Amino acid sequence: MKLSSSLKLGAVAIASVALLAACGSNSSNSGSNKQVLNWVETSNIPTMDPSKSVDIVSSGALNNVDEGLLRIGQDSKVRPGVAKDYSVSKDGKTWTFNLRKSKWSNGDPVTAKDFVFGWQRTAKPSTASQYAYLLDHVQNFNAVNKGKMAPSKLGIKAEGDNKVVVTLSKPQSYFKYIVSMPAAYPQNQKIVDKYGKKFAATSENAVYNGPFKLTGWTGTNNKWTLAKNDQYWDAKNVKLSKVNYQVINDQQTWLSQYQSGKVDEIILDGTQYKNFKNSKELNMRNSASTFYLDLNQQKQAIFKNQKARRAISMAINKVDFTKNVLADGSQAPTGVVPQDFVKKDGKDFADAAYVKAGTEYNLAQAKKLWAQALKATGKSSMTLNLVTDDTPRGKKASDYVQNALSKLPGLKVEANNVPFNVRLSRAQQGQFDVLVDGWIADYPDAISFSSLFTSDNSYNYGKWNNKKYDTLVANAEGKDANDTNKRWTDLVDAEKTLMTDQGVVPLYQLAKPQLLKSKVHGVEYFPTGAQWDFSHAYIK
Known part of the structure; x- marks a missing residue:
């Protein structure tokens, strides 16, 4: 499921989005008989x-x-x-x-x-x-x-x-x-x-x-x-x-609304998380979602070259980005399928499918690979369009990726931060060179990610195409569907193929630190799918 790079994403985007316990008394819902919940989207x-x-x-x-x-x-x-x-x-x-x-x-x-x-x-x-x-x-x-x-x-x-x-x-x-x-x-x-x-x-x-x-x-x-x-x-x-519901895409405004009791929850950004990580109202919402870069092979021929795709990935320090920029509990990815999402016999899928070169940072090697790929196009320089959401988290990703890629020889990156629905439209129409994209698993199975990058999937915005990958996913969905061990192996090998060929560039695995008013009970959160269910929620 598509995420907004702010909070929700993913999914939610990832909302790039002591002290507060006493704020609940100021809420407009403070009466125990007023069953009104005030929520935020970015x-x-x-x-x-x-x-x-x-x-x-x-x-x-x-x-x-x-x-x-x-x-x-x-x-x-x-x-x-x-x-x-x-x-x-x-x-x-x-x-x-x-x-x-x-x-x-x-x-x-x-x-x-x-x-x-x-x-x-x-x-x-x-x-x-x-x-x-x-x-x-x-x-x-x-x-x-x-x-x-x-x-x-x-x-x-x-x-x-x-x-x-x-x-x-x-x-x-x-x-x-x-x-x-x-x-x-x-x-x-x-x-x-x-x-x-x-x-x-x-x-x-x-x-x-x-x-x-x-x-x-x-x-x-x-x-x-x-x-x-x-x-x-x-x-x-x-x-x-x-x-x-109301849309707030400015983190400080959101926090002010929370502190004044006008909204009942906030997904914290890195700075806020640091300040409120000891709050009794903090809930860590671990999400089965990954943000990654789509590289548009139909619009930019250079991305048909695996060296170019690998150069883009190696130029970005995912550990530094998650630890020092997002700083909200999100973590550097080991691949597209998140860690602690699917396990078999105690083995984490992400560990079984790990390909070091798919997510590692190596700027020197990135520069060499990019120079080789650029030379193969007959060009000495080029400009790429980077599209992200205009949310706080989206802008952080945009700034970091733009700066990282600009270190590659002959490459200039122009960033475009646009509203979430515009980003979706541009993704669907292929109106981007590089896209900060995100996915939250629809259900607790690795295939929710693996199916995205088959050559015929409508969410394969970069149009990466690999016959071996297609076959492995098809086997997991077909002849091996009822064989747990073979299906596991198919999907692990598919993830390895995706990362070895650098079909996409993983950026981070989302975590969402949320402050939720103590008066709010019964809200159900799911790491996959739509995430929030209010059918059993109440105010007390």
């Missing part, structure tokens, strides 16, 4: 269309206003959603979900047909869903997604109003996580047809089946509210009356 919402959501901001909102067959719960384990229970056939290819009675926010019943319609809409090519690939194990997906087969042929069907049956083309052990994501949410066809291209373009142009409903969002504004959805099937256990 970027506004790019879209609320479940089929088109690709980022941590929109998915965070969607996770609270909509609900799929299952939901992510504590310890990243799935729990019932619209489906009260489910079963899987012995061959792992048929998944049957039995639905509870539930309603949309307008009172319409949520039925099995809503899931069929939503999945078909995500899969069909005219929707242009970048997350459609999450359904690639569903029978006939590839043919439907390429327009070679009608959406009605997708392997999902409704048996009456309360049963959804999904047929997979091959087993997928983590499919239970896929059905909890926005791309697999139900969609009310009546509402989608009513608004057409304007569906979900504002909070009023959609209906919701989750714990909350979105209000006050015009499509471009920096404030919105999640209001309790009284039509939700479990509304009696939703304690908050609303969650007020």
Whole structure:
């Protein structure tokens, strides 16, 4: 899932974002009977269309206003959603979900047909869903997604109003996580047809089946509210009356708002973390997310040269950047797949797949490799465009990377810090030379990262292409899907291939130190996916 380089990212971007305990008494929510939570994002919402959501901001909102067959719960384990229970056939290819009675926010019943319609809409090519690939194990997906087969042929069907049956083309052990994501949410066809291209373009142009409903969002504004959805099937256990959001991308402003009680949380930047690391309100939110550089091979031919890509990586001191610039608990990466994310028999995936040359700092070697690659192009100098978010963390990454790369012979770097939604648009359209990008795992499996860099993945913005890599990922998803050991080896070898060929340049593994008011309870945080769930939160 795309991260903003500020806080959320990643994902969240990584919000490049003693003393405070007494501030809670100043909050506008200090009354125990006023169930209002005040939250912050560092970027506004790019879209609320479940089929088109690709980022941590929109998915965070969607996770609270909509609900799929299952939901992510504590310890990243799935729990019932619209489906009260489910079963899987012995061959792992048929998944049957039995639905509870539930309603949309307008009172319409949520039925099995809503899931069929939503999945078909995500899969069909005219929707242009970048997350459609999450359904690639569903029978006939590839043919439907390429327009070679009608959406009605997708392997999902409704048996009456309360049963959804999904047929997979091959087993997928983590499919239970896929059905909890926005791309697999139900969609009310009546509402989608009513608004057409304007569906979900504002909070009023959609209906919701989750714990909350979105209000006050015009499509471009920096404030919105999640209001309790009284039509939700479990509304009696939703304690908050609303969650007020506002966009703040200045760290000092954010801290001032927190200290004055106007907001209930803050993701700290490095300086703030140092000052408040002993606060009782501090929570370290470790995130399964990595920030990295995409190098656009279609726009800049030099990036087709592995020496150029390696030079870019070796010119950047990731340890110095994370320790002395971010200084917020984030750590230098060993690869793309984060440390302490996936383990097998006590072995960390990141350790098993480690390639030293993929992330090490060696400026002397970087200069040699860049000079060789530049000479091969027939040029003596060149200028590259670096695109990042205009968030505090994004600007830190921009400044550091620009300075580091400018030390390479004959290279000038021009930095462009742009709003998160603009950065997403430029990434999708290939309007960059170097892009500070970020990803938070959608589910607790290495494939959530590995699948990004196959030659046909829409998130492979740099257009890196490696047949060996494609084959290894395909094997993990295909012939070795049911063999735990072989699948592990496939994905470890794929990560090694990515780092050996320097398909992307890892920058840092995100950590988010958060101050959360002591009066706030029950907020669920997940290292993967949408990260925040307010359905069990309350103020006391």
